[in-house]
Amino acid sequence: MRRLVGIPPIYGHESPASWLTRAALSQGVEVRELMAYVGLPVKHDPDQTLVGNALWNVAHVTGQAASSFGFAAHMFSGVRSIDPKGEDLLLWTKNGKPRYRYCPLCLHEPGCKYFPLHWRFKAWRWCPLHDCLLGERCPHCRCELQLPGDMLIAGLKREGVAHLGHCLQCAERLDTGWESTPHPLMEGLVAGWEKTVLENGRALLAAIFHRHFFITGNAKRHSLNSLTRFKKMGVLPHDLLLLSNQSLQARRSQRNATLRNHPGFYGGRSAREK
């Protein structure tokens, strides 16, 4: 089999689905064609199938070091050990395709745009780098984000997109409105339990990475397997968190209105009146 040239390397935290999407563009082909060529089953979730022999084969054909896929393989094999099909931990569209959230501020940063694998996890609702909620849908066409996808023929007129900062359905930018994105912790817009649920995303990923975890206030080390038991007990209530950037923006305007009307309410006059 001919080895492919010019395939971009996978980034350290990038998801296999994101990398395949970019790699297909680099070859000027649709992602299904690339997946078939490198021996990945086209109808299956590549985040979960890029392991073992398949991984070695993909690395060989695409001219990459097998070790460059190490982080993704380690994380998704951790998922498989407690949730074999990824139904509980990973995001899916209604018709069973791999789904992603995105951080508009990460995508706004200069440099190559890609989707880190954290954005695939149900529990990863908040970006700790930017203290903001992740977007669930494209801000323009309201479509959910599905990866891998085709950059070459993205957009309603199949005009294509140059990078993953664009929606693959409508080709518009995903970072639109980044400047008004609420920062829930810094702005004090969330209650204590909501903050805990937001931070659970990071705790879950750390547990999968280390294959064990601790419960606050207790020195006992729990194996990753016991996570499913804790989940059944409702310790990971990320399904209950109904926060969105719209609801945070509403809380922010309500708080600003309170400050304007009752300047003494938050202890002292508002900055504007000083």
Ligand SMILES: [Zn+2]
């Ligand atoms: Zn971010």
Ligand SMILES: [Zn+2]
């Ligand atoms: Zn869109």
